[in-house]
Amino acid sequence: MKPDVSPPGKPLVELKGISKRYGDLLANDGIDLAIEPGEIHALLGENGAGKSTLVKILYGVIEPSAGEIRWEGRPVAIASPVEARALGLGMVFQHFSLFDELTVAENIAVALSGDWNLSTVRGKLGEISRTYGLALDADRAVWTLSAGERQRIEIVRCLLQNPRLLILDEPTSVLTPQEAEHLFTTLDRLSAEGCSILYISHKLEEVRRLCRRATILRGGRVVATIDPRASSAREIAALMVGNEVGRVRTDAPHHPQGEMLKVGRLSFPPVGLHGQALNGIDLVARAGEVVGIAGIAGNGQSELFAALSGERLADRADAIVIAGKACGTMGIDARRRLGAAFVPEERLGHAAAPTHRLSENTLISHAAAEVSRSGFILVNAARRLARSIVQSFDVRTPESDPQARKLSGGNLQKFVIGREIIRKPRLIIVDQPTWGVDAGAARLIRQALVDLSREGSAVLVVSQDLDELFEVADRMAVIHQGTLSPLKPAREWTKEAIGLEMLGVAQAQGGAHAV
Amino acid sequence: MTTFEAILLTIVTASTPLLIAALGELVAERSGVLNLGVEGMMAMGAACSFAAAVTFDSTLLGVAAGMLAGALMAALFALVVLGFAANQVGSGLALTIFGLGLSGLIGAPFVGARRDPVAPVDIPGLSDIPVIGRLFFEQDLFVYASIALTILVAIYLTRTRSGLTLRSIGENHTSANALGMPVWRVRFWAILFGGACAGLAGAYLALVYTRFWSPGMTAGRGWIALALVVFAAWRPGWLLVGAYIFGAATVLQLHAQAAQFGVPSQLLSAVPYLATIIALLLLSLRHGRAIGAPGSLGAPFVPDR
Numbered sequence: 001m002k003p004d005v006s007p008p009g010k011p012l013v014e015l016k017g018i019s020k021r022y023g024d025l026l027a028n029d030g031i032d033l034a035i036e037p038g039e040i041h042a043l044l045g046e047n048g049a050g051k052s053t054l055v056k057i058l059y060g061v062i063e064p065s066a067g068e069i070r071w072e073g074r075p076v077a078i079a080s081p082v083e084a085r086a087l088g089l090g091m092v093f094q095h096f097s098l099f100d101e102l103t104v105a106e107n108i109a110v111a112l113s114g115d116w117n118l119s120t121v122r123g124k125l126g127e128i129s130r131t132y133g134l135a136l137d138a139d140r141a142v143w144t145l146s147a148g149e150r151q152r153i154e155i156v157r158c159l160l161q162n163p164r165l166l167i168l169d170e171p172t173s174v175l176t177p178q179e180a181e182h183l184f185t186t187l188d189r190l191s192a193e194g195c196s197i198l199y200i201s202h203k204l205e206e207v208r209r210l211c212r213r214a215t216i217l218r219g220g221r222v223v224a225t226i227d228p229r230a231s232s233a234r235e236i237a238a239l240m241v242g243n244e245v246g247r248v249r250t251d252a253p254h255h256p257q258g259e260m261l262k263v264g265r266l267s268f269p270p271v272g273l274h275g276q277a278l279n280g281i282d283l284v285a286r287a288g289e290v291v292g293i294a295g296i297a298g299n300g301q302s303e304l305f306a307a308l309s310g311e312r313l314a315d316r317a318d319a320i321v322i323a324g325k326a327c328g329t330m331g332i333d334a335r336r337r338l339g340a341a342f343v344p345e346e347r348l349g350h351a352a353a354p355t356h357r358l359s360e361n362t363l364i365s366h367a368a369a370e371v372s373r374s375g376f377i378l379v380n381a382a383r384r385l386a387r388s389i390v391q392s393f394d395v396r397t398p399e400s401d402p403q404a405r406k407l408s409g410g411n412l413q414k415f416v417i418g419r420e421i422i423r424k425p426r427l428i429i430v431d432q433p434t435w436g437v438d439a440g441a442a443r444l445i446r447q448a449l450v451d452l453s454r455e456g457s458a459v460l461v462v463s464q465d466l467d468e469l470f471e472v473a474d475r476m477a478v479i480h481q482g483t484l485s486p487l488k489p490a491r492e493w494t495k496e497a498i499g500l501e502m503l504g505v506a507q508a509q510g511g512a513h514a515v
Numbered sequence: 516m517t518t519f520e521a522i523l524l525t526i527v528t529a530s531t532p533l534l535i536a537a538l539g540e541l542v543a544e545r546s547g548v549l550n551l552g553v554e555g556m557m558a559m560g561a562a563c564s565f566a567a568a569v570t571f572d573s574t575l576l577g578v579a580a581g582m583l584a585g586a587l588m589a590a591l592f593a594l595v596v597l598g599f600a601a602n603q604v605g606s607g608l609a610l611t612i613f614g615l616g617l618s619g620l621i622g623a624p625f626v627g628a629r630r631d632p633v634a635p636v637d638i639p640g641l642s643d644i645p646v647i648g649r650l651f652f653e654q655d656l657f658v659y660a661s662i663a664l665t666i667l668v669a670i671y672l673t674r675t676r677s678g679l680t681l682r683s684i685g686e687n688h689t690s691a692n693a694l695g696m697p698v699w700r701v702r703f704w705a706i707l708f709g710g711a712c713a714g715l716a717g718a719y720l721a722l723v724y725t726r727f728w729s730p731g732m733t734a735g736r737g738w739i740a741l742a743l744v745v746f747a748a749w750r751p752g753w754l755l756v757g758a759y760i761f762g763a764a765t766v767l768q769l770h771a772q773a774a775q776f777g778v779p780s781q782l783l784s785a786v787p788y789l790a791t792i793i794a795l796l797l798l799s800l801r802h803g804r805a806i807g808a809p810g811s812l813g814a815p816f817v818p819d820r
Contacts, residue, residue: 061693081695097690099683100810109676110683111694116676 010073012037012196013058013165018067020053027053028064029220037166040187040197042207042228044242045217046438051200052094054217055167058198059091060084085113090158094169094200096150099142104136108157116227121160128156132186147297148179155186165196172206176296178464181475183208201238202439204233238441256286256474259338260427260458262321266307266314266328270482278307280481285427285458290450291487292473293462296502300482301462302345305431306383308460310335323426336365339426343417345435347409347463351416354405358397359386361404362419385422393418396443410441412503417445421452428452429460434468446472466495480504522770528724530762532557532716534661536740537747537754538668539712539759544744545672546705547685547811551607553590554737555614560585560717562618565728568721569628578718583644585714586707588614593706597699600815611737619730630726633657657719664712669751673750681705685809688816698816713737739787748807752795764790 020028020178021176028050035041045051060078069076069089077152080093085372098107106462109121122138129136134152142150151171158166161414165376168187172180187197187210201207207214214228216239224239263283270277278300285291306312307320314320314328321327322338332342337490344350344363352361359382363371371382386401393414398406407415413434420428433449434442450472462479463469469476469490476493478501485501536553543550563584591685592610595601609681672678681701682690688698720736721728739761747753764787772780 056693059693060695081693083695085695093690093693097687097693099686099690101686101807102679102683106679110679110696 002275011035011070012039012072014069014070014073015054016068017057018054018057018152019065020050020057020062021065026220028057030087031067031217031220031222033222035196035198037164037196038191038194039213040199040211042211042214043198043200043217043226044202044204044207044214044236044240046202046440047219049240050220051217052169053220054218055169055198058084059089059167061345068185082113083162085111085161088162088164089167089275090161090163090165091167092151092154092158092169092171093128094171094173096154098142098150098153101141103139103141104145104153107142107153108160110158111157122299124160125156128159132156132159132189133182133513134186148175151175151183155183163195165198166190167198167200167262169200170202171199172201172203176502178496178503180206188370204228204236207236208233218424232294237439244362256289258287259284259321260287260323261308261460263308264319264321266304266319268303268307268312268314271303271312276303276482278303281482283312283460283477283484284488285460287426287456287458288453289474290453290459290461290472292469292476292490293460293484293503294466294476295462295464297464299479299502301431301479303482305342305344305429305462305494308429309340309344321455339421341365341423341425341428343428343430344419345431347412347416348405352404352412355403357386357401357403358390358407358415359383359401361415362386362389365419365423366506389415389422392422393448410437412444414441417448421448424452424455425457427458427460429462431462431463433461433463434465442468466498470495478502522766526759526763526766527654528762529766530759531658531661532719532724532736533740533743533761534665534755534758535657535719536713536716536737537743537758538661538664538751539709539716540740541744541747541749541751542668542672542712543682543702543705543709544812545749545809546651546702547688547809547814548596548702548706548709549603549607549685549813550589550592550610550706550709551604551609551741552588552614552737553709553740554733554735555618555639556585556588556710556713557614557623557717557720557733557737557740558618558731559588559614560623560714561721561732562622562728564714564718565628565721566621566625566632568630569625570788574630574633574722577722578715581721582711582714585710585712585717586589587710589706589710592710593703596815597702597706600817603813603815615731615733622728622730625728626730628727630722632726633723637659655723658714665751665755672751682704683808685811686813688811692816692818698818702816713740716740742788744801745808749809750807760790761787 013035015031015033018028018031019026031050031054043054053062056066058078060080060083069078076087078087092444099110100111105118105121105125106223108125109116109118112121125136125138128134134156136149136152136156171183175183184206187199199207199210211228213225214236215225216223216236218240227234228236248288261284262280266278266281266384268278281304293301293304307314310330310332313331317328319324319328322335322340325338327335327338348354353364359379362382362385363377371378371385383401386449389395390397395407395411395415397411404412417430417433428449430449433445437445446468449459449461461469461472473490475487476490477487478498480501481504517751536557540550540553553718560581567580568574588610595606598601635655636659672682675807680696684696684698684701692698716736717733721731725732743754743757743761746757768783768786771778771783
């Protein structure tokens with residue numbers, strides 16, 4: 001691969017000195033970027049580096065504070081997504097811009113400019129689906145679809161308008177490895193047909209698989225434009241983060257002993273139409289180990305977490321045993337008293353009350369402990385506790401003791417995990433510990449979880465991020481449609497094997513769990 | 516005319532204002548705006564329509580004035596909840612209180628005045644069919660208009676592009692904005708439509724139903740219209756059914772009281788409201804989840820530009 005990264009011809013779109021200011025925060029600071037026709041260009045950076053802001057400016061959702069956009073050399077002002085689409089831009093959003101109660105065809109129709117009716121949309125949908133192998137049922141309601149299918153809707157919606165430039169914001173964050181590979185094939189094909197692609201990601205491997213040029217953002221600025229195939233993953237990571245990201249240390253000797261959590265034949269019917277049933281889950285987490293549970297979102301992770309934490313009670317006490325005590329029918333606080341701690345997926349609104357201060361938020365899980373007495377809050381003790389969590393877990397706060405909602409996602413996540421770890425629980429169960437958290441904070445959180453296990457606690461991590469699980473877990477299992485695969489040592493798993501389990505293919509092939 | 520026929524006719528008259536007001540609110544709610552000010556807009560519609568009709572001796576001008584008054588009230592609401600992204604529940608309650616008060620002031624000089632009945636439109640031939648003839652084919656224009664409006668709203672919401680856009684905005688205003696849909700503009704017109712409908716319903720009350728004005732004459736019908744939208748699971752077809760069930764319950768409990776059934780009158784007056792609760796319960800049991808509320812209903816929209 002030649003390391004030549006200079007533009008070979010006339011760019012399709014050029015951004016010059018784009019800046020965006022929100023109050024004191026400079027989200028984008030003089031960004032220059034050029035994309036060639038037919039090129040797959042990566043935009044790399046940490047969460048908060050300004051990638052999403054930049055593409056929203058390009059797509060006309062956000063107005064830039066300064067700078068110029070040139071389309072085929074001609075300066076343009078893109079005041080709205082409608083104008084962006086008229087120019088030939090299409091965008092696949094990270095958090096899909098779909099309408100749950102509408103059907104696939106309606107979701108596509110609603111974003112099209114020009115003349116259409118639902119039957120022409122159905123026809124064109126079928127055409128595009130066949131051409132690109134993107135299978136979709138036009139009359140299904142969106143809320144019944146998987147994340148991969150939802151993304152297909154977004155992509156088809158863009159392709160129907162024959163885009164010249166397709167923007168994808170973190171497209172693989174919700175996909176299985178197999179679904180992602182399918183997406184890459186589609187993108188390669190589009191690129192070969194002359195459609196430019198701006199590919200936003202923080203996953204180096206896929207950027208190296210797809211792109212010949214990558215622009216790296218850090219703190220709202222362009223730090224480098226490189227050929228990702230000519231640079232090592234470590235070099236690129238260093239550019240993204242600004243300093244070398246260390247790996248999580250897991251090498252401390254450990255001898256798991258004593259079952260802190262034992263789940264036996266745990267089953268639940270689904271709740272509501274969106275719910276997933278749990279089918280005879282068996283699971284053991286021992287003191288001193290990290291157990292990881294992989295799976296695509298919506299396969300029963302939330303249900304499993306609710307059952308383990310006691311948000312939803314089991315019908316038998318012995319379905320869940322924590323520290324030797326059958327507690328399947330006990331509530332959350334009773335389970336906490338047994339030495340368990342729980343960190344739900346949703347930081348704001350579930351793990352923390354948005355408008356409460358951090359000190360008040362300590363009471364959510366410490367109510368039984370040192371911060372209240374006879375029903376009264378020990379204000380000073382709560383403040384001290386919040387302060388020590390903030391210090392121990394490097395939580396960056398805009399003021400002393402702010403409301404939870406004022407913290408960025410990564411910092412709030414450090415706080416809610418720190419709040420549990422600081423109690424030195426004998427068992428901690430964490431759902432998606434680093435979802436949407438930047439690499440620095442993610443590393444700190446993972447290290448804290450591993451350290452806790454090495455001090456003799458049992459740690460159960462439910463995560464969609466395979467890299468994360470391979471980094472921290474001693475043993476792993478995959479949940480698919482409410483059924484858990486057998487737990488096996490992490491080194492016996494490969495990514496491919498996990499991917500197959502996530503899709504349920506391994507079970508379909510006669511329970512072939514061997515790797 | 517038999518008593519039975521007379522009862523059926525009063526049911527139609529009682530149901531029509533509920534249907535019209537609820538249709539307007541349904542459209543506003545499908546766009547994601549919860550306007551609790553229906554009662555206030557209706558009262559203003561009633562007062563202004565009656566004042567204009569008496570002053571100019573014209574039912575047509577009265578109706579126009581009523582709709583305009585409702586729309587103006589709605590515009591005020593739109594300014595507060597769209598322009599300033601204020602809390603919709605609080606703003607709607609304020610609009611009701613404001614509307615009830617202001618309508619009393621506007622209507623004060625007209626207390627005691629009376630209007631002649633509005634002539635029914637007789638469809639020759641059809642209206643001679645026994646029992647259902649007069650029921651279906653000899654009603655006033657408002658009744659036909661309310662049915663037509665229901666059909667038009669249903670077609671608009673499900674069969675037109677603009678209706679699809681409106682539903683999308685109500686479902687998820689963030690996504691809609693990201694796709695370039697004019698969230699504010701669509702909501703503004705939806706709120707205005709809701710106001711005009713509430714005003715029309717008020718005009719019907721003052722000019723057809725009672726044919727006089729008295730303060731507080733809307734008597735909670737705006738609230739019933741709001742409940743109807745929920746009862747109908749935000750669908751116009753169900754709304755038509757619901758409005759007539761409500762109208763029937765209201766009229767029949769009056770007759771039941773007159774017939775001295777030996778049931779406390781308070782209990783009979785509660786029948787329409789009990790009917791709503793039971794209907795809601797049955798609906799949610801059948802669907803197994805919270806039914807059909809637009810995803811962004813009641814949430815203020817503040818884009819990050």
